[in-house]
Amino acid sequence: MRRTPIWNTVHAVSRITAAIMWDLKVWYPEHVPKTGGALLVSNHQSFLDPVVIALRLYRPVSYFARADLFDNPYFGWFIRNLNAFPVRRGEGDIGAVREAVRRLGEGNLLCFYPEGTRTRTGELGPIQKGIALIIRKARVPVIPVVIDGAHLALPRKQWVQSKPIRVIFGPPLEITGRSADQIVQDIDSKFHSMLQRLRDWESAHRKGLHPGPP
Helix, strand or coil: CCCCHHHHHHHHHHHHHHHHHCCCEEECHHHCCCCCCEEEEECCCCCCHHHHHHCCCCCCEEEEEEHHHHCCHHHHHHHHCCCEEEECCCCCCHHHHHHHHHHHHCCCEEEECCCCCCCCCCCCCCCCCHHHHHHHHHCCCEEEEEEECHHHHCCCCCCCCCCCCEEEECCCCCCCCCCHHHHHHHHHHHHHHHHHHHHHHHHHHHCCCCCCCC
């Protein structure tokens, strides 16, 4: 997957914005393989999530995006140039699953939000079982990613706010031989533990304790 001129421009502008407005801190992006297909599974807090996940990665990332976001031809063109592709949410979109598996098989990075929708509170939602289908078909490393603070930095139906955002990448999940239900449970458990690590770090940071990495 290539870094388009639009990708490079958005990446450069977003790095400046992230430093000024969001005090963005990202831990352990080195868990993402430097080459080959890999699936990033992330919680979903806001429309900023694709941006803050990609900022510390130098490989371009593909994303699912709601099919109706492509209805506007200008915006659709824009997000396609950011390597997004459409999915019909809630309809069991087999075509989108096949496209995801194809991109992973070609050695690309793909990010998927297994909660299926953005949180309203910052808390984690239930993991949808569709993620297990992609994981078992693609057979690539699965990297958990957890974001906290993005729901405050860009609340629903509001403008961008100056709020801190934290991102943590985990090591690849051990999924060999796991059933679909076990994969879902593993992701849910990992998300909760990683989110707690971020919040413990943030709490210590606000108390002026200068904590080490979460």
